[in-house]
Amino acid sequence: MFQLTGAELIMRLLERQGITIIPGIPGGANLPMYDALRSSKIRHVLARHEQGAGFMAQGMARATGRAAVCFGTSGPGATNLITAIADAKLDSIPIVAITGQVPQAMIGTDAFQEIDTYGLTIPITKHNYLVRSAAELLDVIPDAFRVATSGRPGPVVVDVPKDVQNARIELEDFPEPGKADAPPPVRDEEVAHAATMINSARRPVLFIGAGIIASEASEILRTIAGRTSIPVVSTLLGLGAMPDDHPLYLGMLGMHGARSTNMILEESDLLIAAGVRFDDRATGKAAEFCPNAKILHIDIDPSELGKIKQPTLGITGDVGSVLRALAPRLHSTQHSEWLDRVNELRGAHPLAMPGAEDLLQPYGIVRQAAELIPDNAIITTDVGQHQMWTAQAFPFSWPRQWQTSGGLGTMGFGLPAAIGAALAMPDRMAVCFSGDGSLLMNIQELATAAEEDVNVKVILMNNAHLGLVRQQQELFYGRRFHASKFHAEPDFAAIARGFGVAAYDLGESTDPRESMAHALAESGPCLINVPITREENVYPMVPPGAANRDMIEGESYAKQYA
Amino acid sequence: MEHLISVLVENRFGVLAHIAGLFSGRGFNIDSLAVGETEDPTVSRMTIVVKGEDTVVEQILKQLNRQVDVISVADLTDKPYIERELLLVKVATTSKNRSEVLEIADIFRTKIVDVQKDSLTIEAVGGGGKLAALLDLLKSFGIKELARTGRIGLARK
Numbered sequence: 001m002f003q004l005t006g007a008e009l010i011m012r013l014l015e016r017q018g019i020t021i022i023p024g025i026p027g028g029a030n031l032p033m034y035d036a037l038r039s040s041k042i043r044h045v046l047a048r049h050e051q052g053a054g055f056m057a058q059g060m061a062r063a064t065g066r067a068a069v070c071f072g073t074s075g076p077g078a079t080n081l082i083t084a085i086a087d088a089k090l091d092s093i094p095i096v097a098i099t100g101q102v103p104q105a106m107i108g109t110d111a112f113q114e115i116d117t118y119g120l121t122i123p124i125t126k127h128n129y130l131v132r133s134a135a136e137l138l139d140v141i142p143d144a145f146r147v148a149t150s151g152r153p154g155p156v157v158v159d160v161p162k163d164v165q166n167a168r169i170e171l172e173d174f175p176e177p178g179k180a181d182a183p184p185p186v187r188d189e190e191v192a193h194a195a196t197m198i199n200s201a202r203r204p205v206l207f208i209g210a211g212i213i214a215s216e217a218s219e220i221l222r223t224i225a226g227r228t229s230i231p232v233v234s235t236l237l238g239l240g241a242m243p244d245d246h247p248l249y250l251g252m253l254g255m256h257g258a259r260s261t262n263m264i265l266e267e268s269d270l271l272i273a274a275g276v277r278f279d280d281r282a283t284g285k286a287a288e289f290c291p292n293a294k295i296l297h298i299d300i301d302p303s304e305l306g307k308i309k310q311p312t313l314g315i316t317g318d319v320g321s322v323l324r325a326l327a328p329r330l331h332s333t334q335h336s337e338w339l340d341r342v343n344e345l346r347g348a349h350p351l352a353m354p355g356a357e358d359l360l361q362p363y364g365i366v367r368q369a370a371e372l373i374p375d376n377a378i379i380t381t382d383v384g385q386h387q388m389w390t391a392q393a394f395p396f397s398w399p400r401q402w403q404t405s406g407g408l409g410t411m412g413f414g415l416p417a418a419i420g421a422a423l424a425m426p427d428r429m430a431v432c433f434s435g436d437g438s439l440l441m442n443i444q445e446l447a448t449a450a451e452e453d454v455n456v457k458v459i460l461m462n463n464a465h466l467g468l469v470r471q472q473q474e475l476f477y478g479r480r481f482h483a484s485k486f487h488a489e490p491d492f493a494a495i496a497r498g499f500g501v502a503a504y505d506l507g508e509s510t511d512p513r514e515s516m517a518h519a520l521a522e523s524g525p526c527l528i529n530v531p532i533t534r535e536e537n538v539y540p541m542v543p544p545g546a547a548n549r550d551m552i553e554g555e556s557y558a559k560q561y562a
Numbered sequence: 563m564e565h566l567i568s569v570l571v572e573n574r575f576g577v578l579a580h581i582a583g584l585f586s587g588r589g590f591n592i593d594s595l596a597v598g599e600t601e602d603p604t605v606s607r608m609t610i611v612v613k614g615e616d617t618v619v620e621q622i623l624k625q626l627n628r629q630v631d632v633i634s635v636a637d638l639t640d641k642p643y644i645e646r647e648l649l650l651v652k653v654a655t656t657s658k659n660r661s662e663v664l665e666i667a668d669i670f671r672t673k674i675v676d677v678q679k680d681s682l683t684i685e686a687v688g689g690g691g692k693l694a695a696l697l698d699l700l701k702s703f704g705i706k707e708l709a710r711t712g713r714i715g716l717a718r719k
Contacts, residue, residue, distance in 0.1 A: 118576060118579075119579060122576075122579055122580055122583045123583050123587045126630070127629075127630040127631075128576075130575060130576065132575070147630055301628070302624050302627070303621065303624035303625055303627070303628055306617065306620065306621070307621060310617070
């Protein structure tokens with residue numbers, strides 16, 4: 001028998017879950033947990049805003065595939081975490097957010113820093129808990145990790161009132177750490193049916209997404225694509241599952257994919273959708289997506305099957321397990337006629353990357369930086385034009401190399417996620433491609449980066465605009481620009497230096513490539529400001545709500561308004 | 563089409579908020595919702611009535627199944643089932659028409675649970691059709707107040 005407080009018990013249980021780093025911010029209602037954390041083996045990283053702490057946890061979870069934890073206090077601590085939690089929900093990232101709450105006797109009294117964290121987080125979590133006693137922690141903490149990592153991963157919130165943290169509990173032993181439930185068994189008849197569909201298809205396409213990354217199915221995907229000669233398209237979150245230079249890889253589909261990729265999907269007769277959710281940015285107008293294709297949809301979450309597109313065959317299962325069961329049943333094929341057509345379309349409508357040789361233009365920044373960045377570096381972005389340019393142009397080659405806010409599209413994601421990735425993988429560099437609009441949304445985390453001396457490089461594409469908003473106003477709102485230009489233009493290099501972060505401004509450099517190389521070779525965090533043309537647009541583009549076949553290419557379309 | 567969905571849930575704090583939030587968050591409409599303990603006090607049964615196309619109802623069933631505190635989900639509409647609802651209706655009456663209201667109450671095998679100078683309160687139990695027919699007849703007298711439990715159901719087998 002031994003005695004612990006609820007707060008000490010939480011730390012022991014987290015240690016037993018293998019948690020070694022927790023980003024967070026202390027406050028009145030979680031101080032008992034911080035007191036217990038002080039004597040724990042777990043390293044605390046003090047974020048400068050709870051949203052930053054939440055995204056650092058995401059950065060750790062996305063880099064490792066394991067659940068990561070963040071801490072916040074009650075009230076504003078919890079509300080500040082919400083965006084990062086919602087972001088994890090939409091992208092299926094396993095994080096466990098542990099929040100302090102006012103003592104139970106004060107719940108419902110509008111106490112200082114009281115908010116209904118449980119109620120607020122119901123729609124943005126996979127599950128959430130309000131812990132009523134220290135004894136409940138014995139079930140709740142392991143269960144939180146089980147839920148976060150089982151099936152389709154996602155965020156979990158554990159709200160712990162201060163009196164529960166302070167309560168003493170007697171224990172004989174600790175409960176077993178929570179671990180993911182086994183995936184559902186693969187059903188032979190479904191696999192046989194799927195194999196028949198694939199073997200008899202003449203123009204099949206593999207459509208892959210984050211599920212491939214989450215189920216670590218990248219190897220088997222590459223094997224299957226290679227053996228069957230089936231071309232592969234990826235969602236934004238699936239980038240890295242296939243190496244960029246693979247001859248069968250067609251890159252990203254959808255709103256900012258290559259025109260040829262979307263055209264190839266139009267002609268496909270079988271869409272093998274693996275670990276994807278038919279997001280509208282990928283499919284365009286869903287009713288007109290892949291009009292000639294049967295759909296084989298494999299996903300761990302049964303509610304995704306038929307949610308947007310009714311599949312010919314839907315298989316609920318771990319996509320890696322299903323693909324492994326499928327592989328031996330697939331005929332080795334050449335699909336030479338289909339691949340000829342695919343290559344013809346690729347040749348006729350490739351992804352244009354103007355300025356790819358120029359380090360002061362968007363594609364050039366991404367391509368040139370990619371040559372200088374180590375192959376094992378983790379790449380994050382914020383949200384906007386720079387995100388799409390990076391997704392289009394960076395030569396991703398391995399799963400978990402890429403972190404971006406896909407579903408929620410949160411500006412401010414990139415820097416704290418990169419810090420989290422660098423904390424989880426201290427032997428690697430994390431590079432955040434950002435924009436001047438996005439970076440300002442969590443710029444305070446430069447202080448955390450400096451304090452922790454993490455190997456994070458921020459490459460800032462600075463156009464003094466909310467670029468993607470400006471682009472939409474130009475293309476779809478008759479060039480009626482409003483609230484998309486920043487009239488005050490901060491000196492980002494000076495700001496970074498003010499935080500104690502090294503900074504370079506390529507606009508002032510006589511040899512930008514040399515400066516970029518120098519900056520990337522800095523030992524700790526570093527910011528690289530790159531001024532870019534302000535009117536640059538991301539092309540091609542499917543107008544929101546349009547079918548993917550109706551991509552606009554820019555110049556010709558934009559002229560209508562000029 | 564109308565569906566009667568029976569959901570067994572863990573009898574825990576916050577379960578109702580999770581289920582109600584699922585419906586509002588995804589834009590599904592609930593026609594009625596009834597919750598109560600089952601033979602096992604750790605388990606509650608929710609009976610939810612929804613109207614919608616089959617694809618929408620299928621999505622509702624799947625979303626319910628995703629909830630951590632949901633034990634099982636059954637669409638009763640697929641197979642033989644029994645359903646009941648209880649309602650209390652306070653009907654405006656005068657000395658002249660009271661007997662007429664009593665006659666209707668009798669035909670529908672309801673109970674009179676309260677009598678006031680200017681009203682009668684009727685307790686009626688039944689499936690959806692019977693209660694609708696009763697209310698339709700009582701409407702002409704004037705319905706002062708109405709309360710209903712929401713429909714509950716069990717599969718026959």
